[in-house]
Amino acid sequence: MALYGKKYFLETRVKIRRIQMSRFLRDKLHGTWMVVTLIVVVAMPFILLIGLFLKSKMLLDDHSIFHLLFSKEWKPLSGEFGFYPFIISSVWVTAVALLISAPICLLTSIHLTQYAKKWVLKVMHPVIDILAGIPSVIFGVWGILVIVPGISDYIGPFFGKAVSGYSILAGAIVLSIMIIPFILNILIEIFKTIPVELSEASLSLGASKWQTIKFVILKKALPGIVSAFGLGMSRAFGETIAVLMVVGNVTKIPTGIFQPGYPLPALIANNYGEMLSIPLYDSALMLAALILFVVVLIFNFASRLLIVRYERHN
Amino acid sequence: MENAKITIRDLNLYFGKQHILKNINVEIPENKITVIMGPSGCGKTTLMKSMNRLTDLNPDAKLSGSILIDGKDILHSGDDITKIRKMMGLLAQRPYPLPMNIYNNIAYGLRISGRKKKQFLNKRIEHYLRQVNLWDEVKDRLREPAGALSIGQQQRLCLARGLAVDPEIILADEPTSALDPISSQTIEEKFLELKNNYTIVLVTHILRQAKRIADHVVFMYLGEVIEQGTAQEIFENPQQEKTKSYLKGIFY
Amino acid sequence: MGNLKKIEEGFFRVLMFCSTVLIALTLFLIIFSILYKGLPAISWEMVSQVPKGGFYFGKEGGILNAIIGSLYLSFGSTLLAALFGVPLALFMNVHLIRHKKIVNAIRYLLDLLWGVPSIVYGAFGFAIMVYFGIRASLLAGIITVTLFIIPIMVRGIDEVLKSVPRGLLEASLSLGSTRSEVSYRVFFKQTMPGIITAVLLSFGRAIGDAASILFTAGYTDYIPTSLNQPTATLPLSIFFQLSSPIPEVQQRAYASAVVLVFIILVISILSRVLTRKYQKNQINF
Numbered sequence: 001m002a003l004y005g006k007k008y009f010l011e012t013r014v015k016i017r018r019i020q021m022s023r024f025l026r027d028k029l030h031g032t033w034m035v036v037t038l039i040v041v042v043a044m045p046f047i048l049l050i051g052l053f054l055k056s057k058m059l060l061d062d063h064s065i066f067h068l069l070f071s072k073e074w075k076p077l078s079g080e081f082g083f084y085p086f087i088i089s090s091v092w093v094t095a096v097a098l099l100i101s102a103p104i105c106l107l108t109s110i111h112l113t114q115y116a117k118k119w120v121l122k123v124m125h126p127v128i129d130i131l132a133g134i135p136s137v138i139f140g141v142w143g144i145l146v147i148v149p150g151i152s153d154y155i156g157p158f159f160g161k162a163v164s165g166y167s168i169l170a171g172a173i174v175l176s177i178m179i180i181p182f183i184l185n186i187l188i189e190i191f192k193t194i195p196v197e198l199s200e201a202s203l204s205l206g207a208s209k210w211q212t213i214k215f216v217i218l219k220k221a222l223p224g225i226v227s228a229f230g231l232g233m234s235r236a237f238g239e240t241i242a243v244l245m246v247v248g249n250v251t252k253i254p255t256g257i258f259q260p261g262y263p264l265p266a267l268i269a270n271n272y273g274e275m276l277s278i279p280l281y282d283s284a285l286m287l288a289a290l291i292l293f294v295v296v297l298i299f300n301f302a303s304r305l306l307i308v309r310y311e312r313h314n
Numbered sequence: 315m316e317n318a319k320i321t322i323r324d325l326n327l328y329f330g331k332q333h334i335l336k337n338i339n340v341e342i343p344e345n346k347i348t349v350i351m352g353p354s355g356c357g358k359t360t361l362m363k364s365m366n367r368l369t370d371l372n373p374d375a376k377l378s379g380s381i382l383i384d385g386k387d388i389l390h391s392g393d394d395i396t397k398i399r400k401m402m403g404l405l406a407q408r409p410y411p412l413p414m415n416i417y418n419n420i421a422y423g424l425r426i427s428g429r430k431k432k433q434f435l436n437k438r439i440e441h442y443l444r445q446v447n448l449w450d451e452v453k454d455r456l457r458e459p460a461g462a463l464s465i466g467q468q469q470r471l472c473l474a475r476g477l478a479v480d481p482e483i484i485l486a487d488e489p490t491s492a493l494d495p496i497s498s499q500t501i502e503e504k505f506l507e508l509k510n511n512y513t514i515v516l517v518t519h520i521l522r523q524a525k526r527i528a529d530h531v532v533f534m535y536l537g538e539v540i541e542q543g544t545a546q547e548i549f550e551n552p553q554q555e556k557t558k559s560y561l562k563g564i565f566y
Numbered sequence: 567m568g569n570l571k572k573i574e575e576g577f578f579r580v581l582m583f584c585s586t587v588l589i590a591l592t593l594f595l596i597i598f599s600i601l602y603k604g605l606p607a608i609s610w611e612m613v614s615q616v617p618k619g620g621f622y623f624g625k626e627g628g629i630l631n632a633i634i635g636s637l638y639l640s641f642g643s644t645l646l647a648a649l650f651g652v653p654l655a656l657f658m659n660v661h662l663i664r665h666k667k668i669v670n671a672i673r674y675l676l677d678l679l680w681g682v683p684s685i686v687y688g689a690f691g692f693a694i695m696v697y698f699g700i701r702a703s704l705l706a707g708i709i710t711v712t713l714f715i716i717p718i719m720v721r722g723i724d725e726v727l728k729s730v731p732r733g734l735l736e737a738s739l740s741l742g743s744t745r746s747e748v749s750y751r752v753f754f755k756q757t758m759p760g761i762i763t764a765v766l767l768s769f770g771r772a773i774g775d776a777a778s779i780l781f782t783a784g785y786t787d788y789i790p791t792s793l794n795q796p797t798a799t800l801p802l803s804i805f806f807q808l809s810s811p812i813p814e815v816q817q818r819a820y821a822s823a824v825v826l827v828f829i830i831l832v833i834s835i836l837s838r839v840l841t842r843k844y845q846k847n848q849i850n851f
Contacts, residue, residue: 030746034657037650111582135774137801205423206400210575220413238683240777289689300681
């Protein structure tokens with residue numbers, strides 16, 4: 001201390017205190033911003049819900065919700081807003097897509113986790129991830145290039161139908177490929193977490209590998225599998241652009257998968273231009289968005305609850 | 315040794331590039347309790363699992379040598395592996411009840427081999443549950459999920475399940491390590507009864523347990539069999555340095 | 567009897583193998599068909615010029631408007647989302663570490679948000695725009711896409727942060743650091759490659775999504791020079807121009823598709839490379 005002198009000592013003391021104060025100030029600022037982000041993000045779903053609800057209120061004031069959901073008449077110019085054809089189309093497309101993708105996902109996930117050699121899984125991982133990252137429009141383009149003509153030229157005639165190809169089936173096929181990587185990743189995770197000792201126990205009782213899979217592994221994984229499909233369904237229900245491009249967009253209740261359909265998201269996407277020119281049309285489309293939001297939320301909520309219960313059980 | 319139920323000759327096991335089991339030569343006597351012991355990581359569980367070829371589950375595993383059960387080499391015979399595995403019941407470190415109710419857990423092995431008649435199943439299930447002292451505790455809740463039982467009960471259930479398929483050999487991998495002392499005692503007593511009808515191979519790292527119930531001992535260290543012999547020979551008069559050190563508790 | 571079982575197992579094994587191959591084949595088919603239609607359309611003019619004579623009718627020019635517009639939009643929204651997402655993820659894993667229930671509730675909420683279809687965000691964004699009198703513009707698009715990708719980004723970063731062992735947090739705090747110093751100087755640095763991967767993947771989602779910007783970003787032939795102008799984007803460039811009867815316009819759509827797929831593939835490869843580098847250097851505690 002004698003080397004530096006009292007003045008230097010005091011100056012350093014002040015400097016240190018200033019640095020300490022600025023550290024704490026910075027900490028406070030960061031902390032405050034973090035709380036702000038938390039509030040914003042947590043509030044988001046509620047703001048979405050309330051916003052959409054307020055916007056659809058005008059329509060709800062004039063019509064009952066049951067009438068809107070179940071009426072088959074969609075004539076906006078006359079003030080008729082029956083969502084039934086769109087809801088049914090959405091249900092059709094989603095259901096068929098799940099029907100196609102569920103067995104494929106199950107079979108592939110079992111193959112990759114129980115039977116295939118390690119390098120196969122390593123190769124399939126990037127394949128699945130890239131498939132998951134391909135944007136919706138690209139699937140739509142592919143659908144128009146390959147699926148639609150495929151249906152009109154091959155699949156349709158095979159069943160004796162002369163169709164344009166723009167149909168529920170086209171939408172379902174495209175949709176199924178879009179949700180496959182999503183469901184597949186969840187299923188692979190689930191099968192990976194089943195302890196190998198359970199398989200060992202079954203095998204040492206004289207069961208074959210396939211019997212072990214059928215009676216033990218699948219049973220153990222069942223809640224997880226169901227919730228994976230539930231999440232896949234909710235993803236399919238909300239998918240807009242790809243389906244829009246191949247499904248036909250005809251306002252009619254479809255009577256078969258080769259018929260065109262008009263799912264709910266497509267309704268919103270196609271008509272936003274006319275929204276403001278026809279009275280109550282914007283309310284109607286906001287209501288459609290709200291219905292979509294609520295349905296997806298319910299599916300997600302239920303599926304994730306299943307997963308939480310399933311993990312707790314283990 | 316006469317009456318060797320299992321004879322292992324020159325067994326080598328590789329997991330990929332790692333040499334896990336080195337030139338194993340072991341004889342397991344019939345209707346006795348043979349304890350495989352050694353410090354953790356010495357390969358005792360792997361050795362036991364190779365006996366019913368559960369090591370096949372690991373795609374990187376490469377086995378060479380021979381494992382003779384009743385004179386027949388299970389590594390090279392063309393026999394269906396499920397038949398071989400049924401001969402040996404497995405009891406793991408922690409109980410792994412199948413995701414079914416108590417009744418179906420025991421019925422599983424029977425149904426797999428094609429025995430489906432209700433009467434037959436009922437009789438067998440009661441018989442084996444009695445054998446592990448579980449019948450009185452669960453007879454009124456046979457249709458409840460097996461996961462609802464306590465850990466000690468689950469382990470006894472797994473033992474009953476394994477016995478139900480009429481094995482000749484029981485492989486037990488540290489079967490009491492997850493259990494409380496009373497359940498552990500029950501399992502040990504069961505083994506002492508069972509050895510009259512079954513050949514038992516037990517892996518344990520609890521020296522006292524080995525001393526309590528072993529008839530025959532195999533001591534392993536770092537993938538090799540250091541010494542094997544009757545319990546009396548090994549515990550009272552060990553020949554090898556490493557065996558002596560282990561028994562003194564110098565390394566675990 | 568045993569033979570029946572063997573046939574059953576064999577049958578399913580063949581089915582399983584075919585199913586796996588089917589998925590891989592489909593991916594190649596998709597990329598192949600896009601390239602088949604789009605590669606011939608790619609030329610220097612295509613990627614360096616804006617459409618001349620109108621994007622729907624003009625026969626000349628290229629897709630530069632869409633390329634630049636998409637890049638502006640995606641960079642903007644990714645940055646904005648990171649501004650909210652990174653602090654939130656750090657907050658959850660550092661500051662709130664003792665309140666496990668709250669963190670799990672937030673994670674649950676984020677997972678729910680993550681599943682909301684982008685068209686809902688688009689419709690909501692549109693409603694806000696109408697209410698405030700904002701026109702379809704780059705800014706409106708950025709805000710909508712930001713809302714859409716925030717859950718994706720937070721979730722991704724959260725996954726990476728979750729894996730940091732608690733001991734590191736405790737050690738840093740016991741050295742006298744404030745919590746935000748621990749967040750930014752320790753956690754952030756420790757997991758940087760993982761965070762970059764999460765941000766990259768969010769960028770990929772942002773650039774590829776059409777439904778959220780359908781109403782909010784507008785469309786135009788020109789490259790926007792201010793936030794208030796509408797902007798073209800690659801997904802909408804495809805969507806609007808694909809069904810045109812004029813072949814040159816269709817070519818622009820296919821070219822946009824190729825550019826988009828190319829960007830997505832690059833992001834995929836980059837994030838895999840980064841993840842591998844990350845795992846190599848990571849100390850396994």
